[in-house]
Amino acid sequence: MSQQLGILVVIDNEAAVVSGTLRDHIYLIDNGHWAGSSGEATGELVTAVEGTQSASQLEQQVLNWVPFGIGSPPVPTPQIAFLQTPDYALLADVPHPVRRPQYFQPRILDSAGVDIRDSLSMRDSGGRVRLAGAEDKTVYYPDPAIINITGEAVDLGVIFPAQYGSPDFFSEGLYWSATVDTNKVGLFSYTMHIRLHYSTRHDGVVTDHAITLPHSAYIKVTRDFAKNGFANTPMILPV
Amino acid sequence: MQAINITFLVDVIGALSHGTLRNNIFMADNGLDSQGNGTEALITTCCPGQPVNWVVYAIDVQTPVLIRAITFIDIAKEDDQQLIARAFERPPEKGGDPHWFYWSGIIPRSLKPGLYRYSLKLQMGKGVHSTMSSDAAALAVVKH
Amino acid sequence: MDPENRTEPRTITIVAVVDVVGILASGSFAGSFYLIDNNRLRGSTGEGTDSLVTRVRPGDRIVWIAMTLECEAFASITAVGIEKEGQRQYCDPHSYVYPNTNIVCWVADVAANAGGARIPYNLSFRLGSRTAAMTTTTTPQLDVQD
Numbered sequence: 344m345s346q347q348l349g350i351l352v353v354i355d356n357e358a359a360v361v362s363g364t365l366r367d368h369i370y371l372i373d374n375g376h377w378a379g380s381s382g383e384a385t386g387e388l389v390t391a392v393e394g395t396q397s398a399s400q401l402e403q404q405v406l407n408w409v410p411f412g413i414g415s416p417p418v419p420t421p422q423i424a425f426l427q428t429p430d431y432a433l434l435a436d437v438p439h440p441v442r443r444p445q446y447f448q449p450r451i452l453d454s455a456g457v458d459i460r461d462s463l464s465m466r467d468s469g470g471r472v473r474l475a476g477a478e479d480k481t482v483y484y485p486d487p488a489i490i491n492i493t494g495e496a497v498d499l500g501v502i503f504p505a506q507y508g509s510p511d512f513f514s515e516g517l518y519w520s521a522t523v524d525t526n527k528v529g530l531f532s533y534t535m536h537i538r539l540h541y542s543t544r545h546d547g548v549v550t551d552h553a554i555t556l557p558h559s560a561y562i563k564v565t566r567d568f569a570k571n572g573f574a575n576t577p578m579i580l581p582v
Numbered sequence: 583m584q585a586i587n588i589t590f591l592v593d594v595i596g597a598l599s600h601g602t603l604r605n606n607i608f609m610a611d612n613g614l615d616s617q618g619n620g621t622e623a624l625i626t627t628c629c630p631g632q633p634v635n636w637v638v639y640a641i642d643v644q645t646p647v648l649i650r651a652i653t654f655i656d657i658a659k660e661d662d663q664q665l666i667a668r669a670f671e672r673p674p675e676k677g678g679d680p681h682w683f684y685w686s687g688i689i690p691r692s693l694k695p696g697l698y699r700y701s702l703k704l705q706m707g708k709g710v711h712s713t714m715s716s717d718a719a720a721l722a723v724v725k726h
Numbered sequence: 727m728d729p730e731n732r733t734e735p736r737t738i739t740i741v742a743v744v745d746v747v748g749i750l751a752s753g754s755f756a757g758s759f760y761l762i763d764n765n766r767l768r769g770s771t772g773e774g775t776d777s778l779v780t781r782v783r784p785g786d787r788i789v790w791i792a793m794t795l796e797c798e799a800f801a802s803i804t805a806v807g808i809e810k811e812g813q814r815q816y817c818d819p820h821s822y823v824y825p826n827t828n829i830v831c832w833v834a835d836v837a838a839n840a841g842g843a844r845i846p847y848n849l850s851f852r853l854g855s856r857t858a859a860m861t862t863t864t865t866p867q868l869d870v871q872d
Contacts, residue, residue, distance in 0.1 A: 384774030709752025
């Protein structure tokens with residue numbers, strides 16, 4: 344089976360930063376439920392990976408991790424869809440953000456299509472104008488980034504993860520993917536290191552922060568002998 | 583003798599959305615003189631004694647597709663002594679799960695030339711609508 | 727958390743994650759549909775299940791978005807149905823298309839007089855290239871604080 348397995352990593356950014364842990368605020372979902380994965384939509388996903396000892400319909404198994412922050416717009420919505428005219432002009436220019444400090448790029452949007460950073464000045468994240476102020480406030484950017492995958496599965500050579508770029512706008516074009524050595528049968532844990540961003544305004548000064556939190560999940564590799572599908576007649580076709 | 587590889591691509595979500603493999607399966611092989619390459623109705627030219635392999639791929643790499651069964655539709659006459667029992671379907675229990683199978687075999691050496699149609703049964707995911715068949719393809723067995 | 731935020735209206739996002747292949751192959755949402763929101767810290771329960779209870783306050787904005795497990799599969803919410811007629815005054819979802827795209831989300835504002843209401847809803851989706859929409863049959867709801 345040539346199916347690549349996709350693992351969606353859904354994170355409630357604000358809750359994770361405030362609690363200081365991803366536990367209870369990360370939900371892992373893969374598309375291998377029909378093939379035996381368990382723990383879907385919890386933090387304890389066990390992804391089932393099946394291998395075989397000789398050529399069969401099973402080919403090299405591939406895992407893909409896609410992070411998604413609750414509160415950001417849906418993944419296929421490109422950020423450039425929301426750019427204002429002066430930003431379009433900036434995109435055509437050589438990227439030197441320091442030359443035009445009054446403009447932020449790229450924009451960071453929430454699920455309602457509103458720039459998160461607007462809430463630091465005039466509008467809240469629901470798009471409604473409220474009194475502008477300089478009061479202390481914290482803004483949590485919804486998009487998490489996976490910055491590394493380590494752990495038992497990597498150390499034992501069960502999975503070979505790396506970060507890849509893609510022409511898709513999802514995850515800002517970056518995602519993690521790993522091939523699996525299905526000769527190594529068993530239950531293995533791996534750890535994702537996830538970076539979350541937030542900004543605070545205190546005494547009128549805006550400071551950007553990032554925090555990296557780990558979270559572990561599992562893969563379960565099983566294996567069986569490949570058999571010829573033509574049952575009793577493995578060599579001669581039953582025509 | 584060189585093996586013939588019959589490869590087919592399946593648009594899994596298209597097939598599941600419309601409930602049919604029609605227009606969602608594209609077959610091709612590396613035989614000489616085969617007809618219907620790129621369509622659902624591939625007629626593969628082959629000879630007695632030649633090995634044949636079937637391999638399936640999904641167009642969307644994150645969707646699952648497996649060959650559940652290949653059954654020959656036109657069963658030869660009873661008095662043909664080279665006839666071997668036809669394949670039966672395996673139920674999907676562990677160890678018998680379709681993804682542990684590979685599909686390849688050899689055309690019987692004494693098979694009479696002719697058109698032998700087969701039914702391809704595919705499984706896409708799990709559930710009542712997950713299995714679909716296509717009966718349009720065939721092997722055209724010719725003399726050496 | 728910012729103490730000033732306590733009385734301010736918030737935008738709460740509900741993500742509906744769908745396994746398109748799983749739903750089309752089995753003909754039902756069971757085992758292939760997950761709801762998650764970003765309000766767990768303030769009282770939402772059932773995160774990750776098909777019966778999420780989202781805690782909200784009057785004045786909050788709710789945004790529903792669809793997310794597929796297979797990154798190239800298509801899924802779109804065609805309707806958010808408030809099951810009880812009398813509750814539509816509390817919450818009236820409408821669709822919103824992100825500008826310059828064809829990506830849809832559904833938005834509703836919780837009415838000021840909705841305090842104390844429990845509002846069950848269902849979601850209808852278009853999946854893959856299937857023309858007819860499919861509707862969920864479980865009971866997610868909005869739980870409005872007093």
